[in-house]
Amino acid sequence: MINQMYKDMLNGKSIIRQQSEFATELGKKIGYENVFDYSLGNPSVPVHEAYTKTMHHLLDTLSPAELHGYSPSLGNTEVRTKVAASLKQRFGLDYETKHIFMTSGAAGALAHALRCVTQPGDEVITFAPFFPEYCEYVGKTGAVLKVVPANTKDFQINFEAFEEMMNEKVQAVLINTPNNPSGIAYSEETILKLTEIMDKKQKEYGHDIFLISDEPYREIVFDGKASVYPSKYYDNSLSCYSFSKSLSLPGERIGYIAVNPKATDADIIAVICGQISRGIGHNCPSSSVQLAVAEVLDKTSDLSVYEENMNLIYDELVKLGFTVVRPGGTFYIFPKALEEDANAFCMKARKYNLILVPSDSFGVPGYFRMSYCIDTEKVVRSLKALEQFVKEEYGVK
Structure with missing residues (x-):
């Protein structure tokens, strides 16, 4: 049936x-x-033309097995190392290869991150307005999505409602900045207040509360500004990224989870994600695309x-x-x-x-x-x- x-x-x-x-x-x-x-x-x-040139070079110089064979379950090791080095240079966190898990885009990253830090019946909080597929991403894990009503004045976080909704069942807070659909980028003040509340609640409840940051629009910011990087402000954070927007590669389905090196069990979260892949079949993104993006990580x-x-x-x-x-x-x-x-x-x-x-x-x-x-x-x-x-x-x- x-x-x-x-x-x-x-x-x-x-x-x-x-x-x-x-x-x-x-x-x-x-x-x-x-x-x-x-x-x-x-x-x-x-x-980006550098991506195209890189892909041509790889096709001309590497063997079919290197280009098209299965990558390791956590992603190509050399690629993970390069991603970690790029993030460390950009954001000042001590990322290492072990903190990176390659995924099929940000959706794949979220699929793994949510399963990694929740169990059926747990609650995940997000903030309106939010990407509608979050309902499916969270619901299909067995966890329950709770939505904080919007602050329509400026679409920053409605903190009064957020604090009212926090309870011992909450295991993760899911944010998306810059945001789909509002286009709003959370300010540093917003991130600081959010993480301050989460840290206080972790201590009050006596268990970890993970911040899952959905970041496919990280590089698309206006007025000469840069996106605030949430993981810099909170130890128990998982950064979920996609190259779909920064490099205009949505059909290639390539991204990663970056585990904050200070997070609880930071050294094994990527390995756990590899085990999660066994259950959801969301594993081993394209080998050739991994190799290509690794050469243009800091370009858009x-x-x-x-x-x-x-x-x-x-x-x-x-x-x-x-x-x-x-x-x-x-x-x-x-x-x-x-x-x-x-x-x-x-x-x-x-x-x-x-x-x-x-x-x-x-x-x-x-x-x-x-x-x-x-x-x-x-x-x-x-x-x-x-x-x-x-x-x-x-x-x-």
């Missing part, structure tokens, strides 16, 4: 995917260049287009009277809809070939997400459609 739980999931299809699929079908009718598709967070900038694609697009959209939204917090990074913006029902708002936008994502599944009703990883020329054209939409549907002048 087919597992009923997964059959039931077919009725809860991601609204992001639904909107993306509608955009694809609409594109077949009117030409996709005329669809202003802000649904899917698929990086639009080219992969040209990510400047995302900030350019953000400024264009943010300025237009403000001009049209939307309530919107200016993003500090990523390629998402999260305005308040012009009516309480964000789903109705986004359905009306379809008439203007605008594909937007309503916010209910992100844990904050009444908003919508725009993923602006599209060509700037298309962004500019979409602003006229946005203006027409709100003037005709909502009487905005």
Whole structure:
């Protein structure tokens, strides 16, 4: 018999995917260049040329077995060593090879991290707005996801609600900064207060509480700033990273977990993740891609287009009277809809070939997400459609 739980999931299809699929079908009718598709967070900038050159070099010089054979279960040892050295240089933590576990993207990293520090029935806390798949990532471990209501003023953490929700069942706190969907980057002040509370609660409850930091947008930050690195502020931390956004490699599915060297059992967490892989089959990411990214760890694609697009959209939204917090990074913006029902708002936008994502599944009703990883020329054209939409549907002048 087919597992009923997964059959039931077919009725809860991601609204992001639904909107993306509608955009694809609409594109077949009117030409996709005329669809202003802000649904899917698929990086639009080219992969860094150094990655491409490296891959060509590897293909020309290494044997098929080296390129395409299984990597060790924890990841290629040389690659792990290079990742550790890069992180140590960048963030000043004493990472070693043993603290790195290679994964199939940030999703694979989270799958392992959550299983490593929780057991069925434990609680994991995250903060709205949040990536909807966290419900599945956490729920399928047997743990329970608890969501702290959003601080809609600036989308930093609602600390009063967070402290009220903390209890002895909480084994992990899951954060995402810079954040999907809000685009907000947590400030150093926010991280300091968060980790201060977590450290206090660890001592009060007499057990570890791990900070799991989901960081695929770490390199996409605006205004010349750098992302705050949460692991610098809290010992029991697991940094979950993906090269999908920094190098525009989402289809290659490559990332890692970096275990804070001061964490409890830091020397064996990567080994434990290797054992977790035996149960979930989420192991041994591509050998050739591991080798290639190891040569370009400190490079990024040209990510400047995302900030350019953000400024264009943010300025237009403000001009049209939307309530919107200016993003500090990523390629998402999260305005308040012009009516309480964000789903109705986004359905009306379809008439203007605008594909937007309503916010209910992100844990904050009444908003919508725009993923602006599209060509700037298309962004500019979409602003006229946005203006027409709100003037005709909502009487905005």
